[in-house]
Amino acid sequence: MRNWFRVIQSAAAYFLISSCVAVEEAQVLPDASGESQVMTKVAKFNDSYDTGSLLVKFNAVPSEEVVERIVSGNSFQLEKLFPSTPGKEELEARFGLDRWYIVRGFEESGLDAAARKIAGLAEVSLVQYNHLSSRNSDERLYGADTKASADGQMFNDPLLVDQWHYNNTGNASITTSVRKGADINVKDVWAQLTCGDPDIIVAVVDEGVKYTHPDLAANMWVNPGEVAGNGIDDDGNGYVDDVHGYNFVDNGPVTWGKAGDSGHGTHCAGTIAAVNNNGKGVAGVAGGSGKNDGCRIMSCQIFSGDRGGDVGSSVRAIKYAADMGASIISCSFGYTSAFASDNAYIKSQGSAEIDAIHYFESSQNNTVLNGNIAVFAAGNDSHPYAHYPGAFHDIISVTAFGPDYLPAEYTNYGPGCNISAPGGESKLPPFTTYRALVLSTVPSEVKAYYDERLAKTGFDYGYMQGTSMACPHVSGVVALALSYAKKLGKTFDREDFKDMIVTSANDMDQYLNGSKTFYNGSTMSLAPYYHKLGTGSIDAWRLMMKVEGTPCLTAQIGTKQWLDLSPYFGTASTSLTYVGVEVDDDDSEALGLVETPYIQYGRLYIHPTKYGSGKVTVRAVGGGTELGGGDNVGGMDVSCEIGIISRSFKSSNQGWL
Amino acid sequence: MRKFRILILVAAAVLALGCKKDKNVPLDITGVWELADIQTKSVNIGAEAVEIVITFNADNTFSLSQKIGSEAGRPDVFTGVWQLTDRTLSGKYSDGKSWGATYEISVEGTVLTMTPDVSDAETYIYHKK
Numbered sequence: 001m002r003n004w005f006r007v008i009q010s011a012a013a014y015f016l017i018s019s020c021v022a023v024e025e026a027q028v029l030p031d032a033s034g035e036s037q038v039m040t041k042v043a044k045f046n047d048s049y050d051t052g053s054l055l056v057k058f059n060a061v062p063s064e065e066v067v068e069r070i071v072s073g074n075s076f077q078l079e080k081l082f083p084s085t086p087g088k089e090e091l092e093a094r095f096g097l098d099r100w101y102i103v104r105g106f107e108e109s110g111l112d113a114a115a116r117k118i119a120g121l122a123e124v125s126l127v128q129y130n131h132l133s134s135r136n137s138d139e140r141l142y143g144a145d146t147k148a149s150a151d152g153q154m155f156n157d158p159l160l161v162d163q164w165h166y167n168n169t170g171n172a173s174i175t176t177s178v179r180k181g182a183d184i185n186v187k188d189v190w191a192q193l194t195c196g197d198p199d200i201i202v203a204v205v206d207e208g209v210k211y212t213h214p215d216l217a218a219n220m221w222v223n224p225g226e227v228a229g230n231g232i233d234d235d236g237n238g239y240v241d242d243v244h245g246y247n248f249v250d251n252g253p254v255t256w257g258k259a260g261d262s263g264h265g266t267h268c269a270g271t272i273a274a275v276n277n278n279g280k281g282v283a284g285v286a287g288g289s290g291k292n293d294g295c296r297i298m299s300c301q302i303f304s305g306d307r308g309g310d311v312g313s314s315v316r317a318i319k320y321a322a323d324m325g326a327s328i329i330s331c332s333f334g335y336t337s338a339f340a341s342d343n344a345y346i347k348s349q350g351s352a353e354i355d356a357i358h359y360f361e362s363s364q365n366n367t368v369l370n371g372n373i374a375v376f377a378a379g380n381d382s383h384p385y386a387h388y389p390g391a392f393h394d395i396i397s398v399t400a401f402g403p404d405y406l407p408a409e410y411t412n413y414g415p416g417c418n419i420s421a422p423g424g425e426s427k428l429p430p431f432t433t434y435r436a437l438v439l440s441t442v443p444s445e446v447k448a449y450y451d452e453r454l455a456k457t458g459f460d461y462g463y464m465q466g467t468s469m470a471c472p473h474v475s476g477v478v479a480l481a482l483s484y485a486k487k488l489g490k491t492f493d494r495e496d497f498k499d500m501i502v503t504s505a506n507d508m509d510q511y512l513n514g515s516k517t518f519y520n521g522s523t524m525s526l527a528p529y530y531h532k533l534g535t536g537s538i539d540a541w542r543l544m545m546k547v548e549g550t551p552c553l554t555a556q557i558g559t560k561q562w563l564d565l566s567p568y569f570g571t572a573s574t575s576l577t578y579v580g581v582e583v584d585d586d587d588s589e590a591l592g593l594v595e596t597p598y599i600q601y602g603r604l605y606i607h608p609t610k611y612g613s614g615k616v617t618v619r620a621v622g623g624g625t626e627l628g629g630g631d632n633v634g635g636m637d638v639s640c641e642i643g644i645i646s647r648s649f650k651s652s653n654q655g656w657l
Numbered sequence: 658m659r660k661f662r663i664l665i666l667v668a669a670a671v672l673a674l675g676c677k678k679d680k681n682v683p684l685d686i687t688g689v690w691e692l693a694d695i696q697t698k699s700v701n702i703g704a705e706a707v708e709i710v711i712t713f714n715a716d717n718t719f720s721l722s723q724k725i726g727s728e729a730g731r732p733d734v735f736t737g738v739w740q741l742t743d744r745t746l747s748g749k750y751s752d753g754k755s756w757g758a759t760y761e762i763s764v765e766g767t768v769l770t771m772t773p774d775v776s777d778a779e780t781y782i783y784h785k786k
Contacts, residue, residue, distance in 0.1 A: 548730025551723075552705055556757075557777075590703055611779055613703025613726075643726040645705055648778040651757035655735045655750055656709050656723045 041119040043128040043350035045337055050130040050310045054103045054115055055081060055352050057126040061098050066123055076105040076114060081352070082316060083238035085323040088363070095359040097319065100352060102130075102312050128350025133309045133333045135206070136377035136387075137466025138410070139262035142434040143448035143459030146281060154190060155277040155290065157215075159461055162439050163282060164403045165271075165422035165473060174403050175428035175436045177516070182405035184421060184473050185506075186285060186540040189480060193544050195276060196286035196295040197483035200366060202272050202328045202475055203245070203321035205314060207265030208254040209299035210443040211244040214460065215281040216266070219273045219288065220244045221296040223324065237323065245299030248317045249308035257445030258305035267464050268332050269297045270441030271472040272479065281461050282440055285476025285540075286483065295479040298326050302333070309333065311349075315356035322363040322372065327482055329360055330475035332377040332468030334387035341631045345388045353389045361494065368485040371494030373501070375475045377467035379412040384528065385633060391416025393628030394636060396501065399533045400470035403436050404428060405508065406516045407529045411467055415633040418502050418623035419534040421473035424465030431519030437463035474501070477540045485547045492547075499638040502622040504543035505536030507572035534623040534635075536572040552643035554650045555591075555608050562603035568640040569620060574602030577621040579637070587614030591646050608646035616642045684741060684764050687715045690783035693768075708732065711783065713739055719748060746771065 056078070058066075071078050081100040084092060092098045106114045119127045147158035154160075164171065167187045170180030201221050211220045221244060225235030228243045239246045247254050256266055276283045277290025288294025300317035302308050314333070321329050339345035346354065361371050376390025378399045390397035393416075400411040400423025407413060408425045424437035442448070442462040447455040478501060485492065492500070512530050515523040553563045565573040578599040588596075592610030599605070604618065621627055621635040628634035651657065692709035708724040710732075721735040739748035747759040758773035760781075767785040772778060 545730055549726075549728040551729035551733065552726030554725065613705040643705060643728060645703065645707070645725060647757075648775050649758040649773050651750070651754060653735070653750055653752055653754045654725075654733075655721060655754075655756070656725065657711070657721060657735075657748060657756040657758075 038116055038119045041124065041126055042115050043126060043346075043348055044115070045131065045348035048132045050132065050312070051111055052104060053130045053310070053312060054111070054118065055128040055130055055312060055350060056101045056103055056118055056124055057096065057128070057351070058099045058101070058123050059125045060123070062101075062123055070118070070121065074106070074114070074117075075110075076103050078103055081312060082319050085237070088323065091359060091362060095355045095362070097355060097359055100355070126350055128311065128352055130310045130312050131335065131349060133311075133314065133335050135262070135264050135303060135309075135468055136332045136334060136380045136471070137262075137264060137464050137468035138380070139264060140464065141263050141267070141442055141446060141448045141459075142437065142463040143442075143456065144434075144439055144461040144463060146461065154187060155283050156279050157274075157276060157281055157283045158279075159281050159439060160283045162435055164435070165424075165438055166283065166285070168403055173435070174433075176430060177404040177428050179403070179405040179511070182401060182403050182422070182537070184285065184477055184538055184540050185542070186477070186480070189540045189544050190289070194480055194484040194487055195289040196273065196293055196480060197486055198293060198296055199486065200286070200295045200328075200479050200482045201298050201326045202286070202295055202330055202479050203298040203300045203317075203326035204265050204269045204272065204472070205300045205302055205317050205321065205329050205331045206268055206333065207261055207263070207303045208247060208256040208301040209245065209269040209297055210256045210266045210441070211254060211299060213266060213441050213443065215274045215278070215441050216269055216297065218275045218278070218292065219284070219294040219297055221298040221325075239320070245301065246317070246320060247301040247304060248313040248320070249301060249304035254299045254301050255304055256443045260306035261304070261443070261446055263442035263446040263462065264303070264332065264464070264468060265299065265301065266443050267438075267440045267462070268330060268468060268472040269299070271438065271469065272330060272476040273297050274441050285473060286479035295476075295483060298324065300329070311352050315352045318353075318356040318360050322360040322365070325365045327366045327369070327372050328475050328478055329372070329374045330472050331374065331390070332466070332471045334377060334379050334390055336379065336381055336387060338383065338385060339388050339391070339633065341633050342393055342629055343631050345392070349388065354392060357389060357392075357395060366482055366486065368482050368490065369492055369494045369497055373478050373494070373498065375471055375478065377471040378417045380410045380466050380468070381412060382410055383412045384414040384532070386412050386414070386416030388416075391628070391633055393634065394498075396474065396498065396636075397534075397623075398467060398471045398474045400424070400465075400467045401508065401533070401537060402428060404516060405511050405537070406526065407533055408465065409518075409524055410465070411470075411533075413529050413532040415624050415626065415635070416628060417532065417534045418636055419474060419505055420508060420537045421470035423467050423470035424463070426465050427518040427520070429517070429519040434463040437465040438469040439463050440469075474538050477538055477543060480540060481543045481547050484544050488547065490547060498636065499622070499640065500546045501538075501543060502535055502636055502638050503569045503640065504539050504546055505534070505570040505572055506539050506542070507570070507575065508533050508536050509572060509575050531575060531625060535576065536570055539570070542570065552613065552645045554654055555606050555644050555646045556650045557592075557608055557611060557646050557648050560605060560607040562600070562605050563644075565602065565604055565618065565642070568618070568642055576602060577625045578602070578618060579621060579627065580619040582617040582619075583614065587616065590614040591644060604642070606644065608644070611646055611648065613643065613645045616644055618642055684744065684762065686713045686741065686746070686762065686764060686769060688713065689786040690769050691786050692781060693784040694782040696780040696782065710786070745774075
């Protein structure tokens with residue numbers, strides 16, 4: 001804890017600067033006209049928060065004198081929210097992490113008063129209540145029995161055959177509503193391109209991951225600078241015994257079997273990188289080929305039993321992931337409250353999370369990107385908007401579908417949602433098994449609803465559903481993409497890579513006709529989901545092809561024509577909302593364009609008159625119909641630079657002849 | 658003297674024509690051909706790299722491997738059937754779509770020249786691999 005700056009009130013200090021306090025008190029307690037100004041600096045949006053702490057952001061890094069002045073005469077303590085990491089001071093300052101403090105030690109009844117008092121200080125820019133997020137699943141775990149053989153699957157993991165979410169063959173025993181291909185299309189990626197890379201680390205910001213799990217242990221990240229169980233912060237990063245990650249709730253070792261734990265983190269971890277081809281249990285999206293070549297899992301624990309989920313824990317966990325080498329954070333949590341926009345979210349909730357996420361994404365922990373990628377679940381309340389922080393305009397937020405390729409009953413949808421992935425759907429007919437949910441690893445210590453009347457423990461594998469389960473599918477696919485790019489020696493700009501992820505999707509709108517029917521005969525209208533599940537379902541193969549590179553489109557000289565944009569924007573390209581087409585003068589001249597290209601009905605219209613080539617940049621909304629950011633909640637601004645070759649003729653299937 | 662000169666010219670013309678290839682001799686385009694050059698009426702070829710390899714099989718099937726653009730990843734592969742009538746080459750892809758053009762072709766040793774039958778077309782020159 002040596003990097004932590006802690007100041008505790010002392011009697012001596014109190015007497016020494018008591019005169020200053022008197023002045024400060026006068027400033028802190030605003031008059032009636034100043035009260036509203038003070039309250040604009042207080043971010044509180046509901047009554048679900050840690051009553052023992054507040055988060056405070058200063059206008060500038062406060063001096064010791066300022067900190068002492070604040071705590072003197074008050075009962076509370078002030079300490080830095082984020083430990084500083086040597087070599088990253090500039091990045092910490094860029095995102096203001098060095099200006100965040102956490103305040104503790106006041107009476108519960110004094111929380112609101114303390115918030116007002118601190119907000120009244122001129123040096124303080126924001127006081128944020130330490131709000132509590134929730135896991136994005138129903139936290140119900142249904143145990144799965146292991147099998148003896150792998151049934152001829154690509155890997156010898158015996159339960160892979162039940163993981164429809166990777167390779168949905170249309171097996172009606174999962175559900176009579178099954179639709180072949182409702183998966184992440186990863187099978188050929190495993191067979192031909194990559195199964196992962198140990199240098200790509202995915203941080204699971206969640207409940208603790210059972211790092212001793214027989215199907216996870218070999219793919220757990222190991223902190224090379226830490227010695228397990230010696231009670232010493234060997235690497236001096238501020239965290240003791242953080243060998244596979246850290247428990248930010250209890251400030252200690254990662255845990256997973258407390259009362260109140262659901263197995264959520266271990267389940268998500270298994271989806272990302274359960275060990276493949278080890279003859280045990282399940283497969284993970286980026287779990288390797290059985291040759292110790294899987295991506296690695298870092299456990300950043302922010303839920304512990306019935307505790308946790310507070311902003312203070314999650315932001316420290318996210319910074320830890322950034323500082324300790326994670327390339328991806330998989331975040332299956334969020335706030336259920338609705339925020340009208342990014343600005344409203346920051347105003348009501350505060351900016352600590354966004355500061356931490358942007359710090360994470362601006363850190364560089366791999367050779368492929370000039371940054372990292374954050375992936376969030378969209379939320380499970382059937383709300384027509386994504387939950388924050390995933391709804392923030394530049395963060396990937398994932399909706400959920402079932403093995404029927406239709407939106408799950410619980411999934412959030414609409415503004416702020418960027419892409420969809422399998423999350424399971426429990427109530428599909430005939431409702432005789434739980435196989436329509438997502439199957440993954442679970443801690444055997446956690447009670448499973450194997451039979452709802454008789455909860456049992458002892459399962460290493462189990463079914464869960466939620467956007468929580470969809471989120472790690474995308475995280476795993478991104479891990480595969482980084483692995484493959486590394487294998488090819490390719491590099492990308494982080495924002496371009498996010499655009500590639502969001503546009504590597506398959507159209508789901510084609511299935512949104514009429515309604516879906518549940519096992520009990522109840523129905524759910526599909527019309528509200530049209531255009532609102534993001535850009536479509538994540539397609540691992542399509543993303544790998546983008547990593548390899550996308551060919552130019554061919555246009556015919558002398559005629560105005562439309563070009564299919566699906567190679568660049570996915571099979572939902574005709575239903576996306578486009579916001580602009582740009583072509584510079586040189587490219588326009590090279591192609592002999594007689595007018596500026598434009599988009600109509602999701603197609604690019606272009607009229608070249610010369611043999612040649614050029615680039616056209618097309619911008620679209622990555623999920624939904626309006627761009628997010630500022631005073632709006634909406635999709636990501638995604639752009640693709642499209643290569644055009646103009647020839648005297650072309651074939652309708654883009655063949656050269 | 659003038660008549661003599663005309664006779665010489667006529668004789669030379671006959672000889673020259675006699676040296677030309679017989680149009681009735683069928684062309685053999687079987688083999689693997691790689692795009693080596695594109696001759697265009699425009700000087701602007703652009704910055705994009707194009708890699709094309711066509712295999713014309715004796716059973717009148719073909720395989721086309723194409724990488725169009727410097728940023729293109731793995732080659733796209735198309736298959737189908739071809740037909741050569743006199744010097745006119747046409748074909749269809751396996752998905753039933755016709756080629757974008759038919760071609761007037763010539764073969765000179767290891768060089769296959771394909772000219773689309775459209776106005777102001779560029780000419781494609783392939784080398785046998």
